[in-house]
Amino acid sequence: MSSAPELNVLKPADYASDQDVRWCPGCGDYSILAQMKKVCAKLGMDRSKTVFVSGIGCSSRFPYYMNTYGFHTIHGRAPTIATGLKLARPDLTVWMVTGDGDALSIGGNHFIHILRRNVDVKILLFNNRIYGLTKGQYSPTSEVGKKTKSTPMGSPDNPIRPISLAIAAEATFAARAIDIDIKHLEYVLERAAKHVGTAFVEIYQNCNIFNDGAFDFATDKQSKADTTLYLEHGKPLIFGKNREKGIRLHGMNPEVVSTAEVKADDLLIHDERTSDPSLAFLLSRMRYPDSPEPLGVFRDVEQPCYGDLVAQQIADAKAREGEGEIQKLITGPDTWTVT
Amino acid sequence: MISTVAEQGVGDGSAAIKPRRVVPDVTVRFAGDSGDGMQLAGTQFTDTSALVGNDISTLPDFPAEIRAPAGTLAGVSGFQIHFSSSDIFTPGDAVDALVAMNPAALKTNVRSVKAGGIVIVNDDSFGANDLKKAGYASSPLEDDSLARWRVIRVPIDKLNQAAVKDSGLTAKQMDRCKNFFALGMCYWLYDRPLEPTLDYIVQKFGKKLPAVAAANAATLKAGYHFGETAELLGEQYRVEKAKLAPGVYRKITGNEAVVIGMAAAARLAGKELFYASYPITPASPILEGVADLKEFGAVSFQAEDEICAIGAAIGAAFGGALAATGTSGPGVALKSEAIGLAVMTELPLVVVDVQRGGPSTGLPTKTEQADLLQVMFGRNGECPVPVIAPASPSDCFAATVEAFRVATRYMTPVMLLSDGYIANGSEPWLVPDFAAMERMTITHPTTANDGEEFLPYLRNTDGSRPWAIPGTPGLEHRIGGLEKEDVTGSVSYDPANHQRMVRLRAAKVAGIEPAGAAYLWTGPQSGELLLLGWGGTFGAIKAAALELAKQGVAVSACHVRYLNPLPADLGDILKRFAKVLVPELNMGQLRLLVRGKYLVDARGLNKVQGQPFTIGEIVEGAAAFLRGEIASESRIVSTELPTAQTVLSSEG
Ligand code: SF4
Numbered sequence: 001m002s003s004a005p006e007l008n009v010l011k012p013a014d015y016a017s018d019q020d021v022r023w024c025p026g027c028g029d030y031s032i033l034a035q036m037k038k039v040c041a042k043l044g045m046d047r048s049k050t051v052f053v054s055g056i057g058c059s060s061r062f063p064y065y066m067n068t069y070g071f072h073t074i075h076g077r078a079p080t081i082a083t084g085l086k087l088a089r090p091d092l093t094v095w096m097v098t099g100d101g102d103a104l105s106i107g108g109n110h111f112i113h114i115l116r117r118n119v120d121v122k123i124l125l126f127n128n129r130i131y132g133l134t135k136g137q138y139s140p141t142s143e144v145g146k147k148t149k150s151t152p153m154g155s156p157d158n159p160i161r162p163i164s165l166a167i168a169a170e171a172t173f174a175a176r177a178i179d180i181d182i183k184h185l186e187y188v189l190e191r192a193a194k195h196v197g198t199a200f201v202e203i204y205q206n207c208n209i210f211n212d213g214a215f216d217f218a219t220d221k222q223s224k225a226d227t228t229l230y231l232e233h234g235k236p237l238i239f240g241k242n243r244e245k246g247i248r249l250h251g252m253n254p255e256v257v258s259t260a261e262v263k264a265d266d267l268l269i270h271d272e273r274t275s276d277p278s279l280a281f282l283l284s285r286m287r288y289p290d291s292p293e294p295l296g297v298f299r300d301v302e303q304p305c306y307g308d309l310v311a312q313q314i315a316d317a318k319a320r321e322g323e324g325e326i327q328k329l330i331t332g333p334d335t336w337t338v339t
Numbered sequence: 340m341i342s343t344v345a346e347q348g349v350g351d352g353s354a355a356i357k358p359r360r361v362v363p364d365v366t367v368r369f370a371g372d373s374g375d376g377m378q379l380a381g382t383q384f385t386d387t388s389a390l391v392g393n394d395i396s397t398l399p400d401f402p403a404e405i406r407a408p409a410g411t412l413a414g415v416s417g418f419q420i421h422f423s424s425s426d427i428f429t430p431g432d433a434v435d436a437l438v439a440m441n442p443a444a445l446k447t448n449v450r451s452v453k454a455g456g457i458v459i460v461n462d463d464s465f466g467a468n469d470l471k472k473a474g475y476a477s478s479p480l481e482d483d484s485l486a487r488w489r490v491i492r493v494p495i496d497k498l499n500q501a502a503v504k505d506s507g508l509t510a511k512q513m514d515r516c517k518n519f520f521a522l523g524m525c526y527w528l529y530d531r532p533l534e535p536t537l538d539y540i541v542q543k544f545g546k547k548l549p550a551v552a553a554a555n556a557a558t559l560k561a562g563y564h565f566g567e568t569a570e571l572l573g574e575q576y577r578v579e580k581a582k583l584a585p586g587v588y589r590k591i592t593g594n595e596a597v598v599i600g601m602a603a604a605a606r607l608a609g610k611e612l613f614y615a616s617y618p619i620t621p622a623s624p625i626l627e628g629v630a631d632l633k634e635f636g637a638v639s640f641q642a643e644d645e646i647c648a649i650g651a652a653i654g655a656a657f658g659g660a661l662a663a664t665g666t667s668g669p670g671v672a673l674k675s676e677a678i679g680l681a682v683m684t685e686l687p688l689v690v691v692d693v694q695r696g697g698p699s700t701g702l703p704t705k706t707e708q709a710d711l712l713q714v715m716f717g718r719n720g721e722c723p724v725p726v727i728a729p730a731s732p733s734d735c736f737a738a739t740v741e742a743f744r745v746a747t748r749y750m751t752p753v754m755l756l757s758d759g760y761i762a763n764g765s766e767p768w769l770v771p772d773f774a775a776m777e778r779m780t781i782t783h784p785t786t787a788n789d790g791e792e793f794l795p796y797l798r799n800t801d802g803s804r805p806w807a808i809p810g811t812p813g814l815e816h817r818i819g820g821l822e823k824e825d826v827t828g829s830v831s832y833d834p835a836n837h838q839r840m841v842r843l844r845a846a847k848v849a850g851i852e853p854a855g856a857a858y859l860w861t862g863p864q865s866g867e868l869l870l871l872g873w874g875g876t877f878g879a880i881k882a883a884a885l886e887l888a889k890q891g892v893a894v895s896a897c898h899v900r901y902l903n904p905l906p907a908d909l910g911d912i913l914k915r916f917a918k919v920l921v922p923e924l925n926m927g928q929l930r931l932l933v934r935g936k937y938l939v940d941a942r943g944l945n946k947v948q949g950q951p952f953t954i955g956e957i958v959e960g961a962a963a964f965l966r967g968e969i970a971s972e973s974r975i976v977s978t979e980l981p982t983a984q985t986v987l988s989s990e991g
Binding site: 019049051063064071082089092320323327331 | 386389390391392535580581582583584585586587588589590591599602603606611613615632633634635636637638640642643644646647648649650651652653654655656657658659660662676677679680684736770771772773774808809810811812813814815816817818819820821829830
């Protein structure tokens, strides 16, 4: 390692650490790692000022493979460590890598609180709908009826929809991508990197060992045009191989209509920047097989960052009272003298 | 009558008509309903006593419920203050004067009053309904159940109302002033000036609520004049200034001292303080205190739960901040896994545990010392953590600074083990000179430490790894909770490496040099009996040792501040005494440690009543031990009325 200042000429490979990557061959995590490194290089991210914080699970090994600063923490607690780090060091760029079990089960509480505070941390949730590292138990995003080692008769649990939860928790940025749709994944990661505030990205990630094919509906060449819908700000919601289908609002419900029969103006127009979260929430409820699943940026709004508000209070207090004097604090307002 | 005396000035000489007796020390307790303002009355009495130069020690004692049903036993809130003309170490074994604002307060507190002591009752609150709520079948004022005390019946409600009737306040607001009438009476009884409290009233209400300020001032004066004029209170007492070491003093509670200690430590280290916490009794005042230090650049973070609080502190420590989290026993239980992460990643962090009665939710507002083994061992794996326990409210300042010195020098989380008694209790504090305090030298490496390479787990002679922080070009590295390879810090599952790392972490903690006194000593270097203690029991044990020495017992007291690692010479100390008694507010946790480590037949004196030791309990326990009456491993302090209370307060 050299301590020479880095110029913005790093290539994706320069963001790789010297550790051997230990995910199973064929795991979706590889693609995410590759796109992340691409985005780092593209944005010229300073390795010394970038920190990847993770929890526990297959996804959470991610920091070991990045040649930045990294912290592989404990199960579910990555948001807490990322929050403290960002508050203490606003100058750092903090990314957080987590999984469906880590973020939504054991760490559910921290997940909603980092979002509602709008801490300037980018969160990548690798959703494979299974516990991989513990060898195949169902997760909080597994579908009802899912048969696993811990649910031999099928899971009776209603799954969490991560984007619905994120929006309910006041997320200022929420997006979804798929591991193997690398161009789009790269686009979404770049959008997340540029968002100021908590950016939440759900990534459909295939666990080819314990839950292979969970996202086939969205990746299969034959069907994906009908089962997914790419969101674009300001554009009508259109999908299908020949863009022959669109989404129209019927009361409070999205319905699939034929673009041949319905004018583009009458289709639902995507607006990721509206302050009202209702549209983003509505989109987060669209789920295969009832409707196509939206991909892309659901919501991207500007709100004050937590760290800025905290720093502002400190600046205000100093402006009002001057830099604190320790001796005055120690002595306190009421004293008496013994002679 | 009241209107006449209210017109007189205070201290106009008329008090001289009554006899005034000088006594060495006095213990007063204010007791009433949670809503009666007893904590405020007690705090004001304390502040005034400190300002007139007495030594002081206080014991606030309040219920866990903010407002339990009015008038019930569960809702009684008390504040005890011991003030003296000489050095004192405890809030007083027995009470000289009790102010009981209602029957419930009388019932729960009168047993603490010395025989012959003064019991001032609010005569207006002894109606049939009040008595019923307190569980009295008939009025204790009418039978002889209070015969051993000097009961003074004062119609406090009516006198207060008369004093504030022209204030323009509502009836309810007027009634809320009555604590200051009671305070005024006590000020007269113990010859204290009114000015400090009058100043407080102006400061607190003066501008915003002038009518409230005027009413409180009026009833305070009325209470004082009532004492002066009415024959009821009898003679006046006086406690001269204490002969404390010369210097400037302030009053301080343990929680305040922790807050100030954190701010001072940050300044000594040239760093910003980061304190993350989740509200919990009795540690919340630390969070509130740090939240008020913004002009010092301190970040206070109220987390969503105990785990987030420590997680955020660990994140801040990774970033290079001087980080701490604080809680009580239940919170420590929740933080355990994260403390292990800080041990594994070897990051500096202070974890404050203000102990309270347990297990589970236990007794939130009462004190106990039952978390020692939890903080020593309550984690998975071999997970050693240094433990420092302050001995008194003011010692919390030094102990906090020391905790940060140890944490940063040895790159480790440190447990600071306070308790509810010293956290809320107060005493005078000789104000330290910040400029004379030793700075903390902390270095963050900026270059590789092994040729071209940076090795995050390459240790120095203290056994500490470098504190390289993000933002440093060329030192990019990854840490985490998985076992580390020695020197490189890479993930390692190698059996020999794991054993080496477990031993390296243990050796680092075992080799810690205390950053302050490892223990506090009282008495000769050897003798018949050693009282071995730790934490908030310091005052009671020291006072008991002095009392026993007066009785001719060859006794010493060793009060351990560094519980992990234990003082290097503790083994030798134990050998120099024929007998060792360990008084603790638990079932024998330090005792278990010293018996295990030093193979010494230490016996215990144990109390788990949510209350601190009285001096008498320790004197009696030690005497029993010397008579050979502690045959088993420990003696449990009785919950019966102590016999020492038969001494009349008037006998001085
Ligand atoms: S178990 Fe599944 S998620 Fe984990 S590394 Fe293997 S394929 Fe990837």
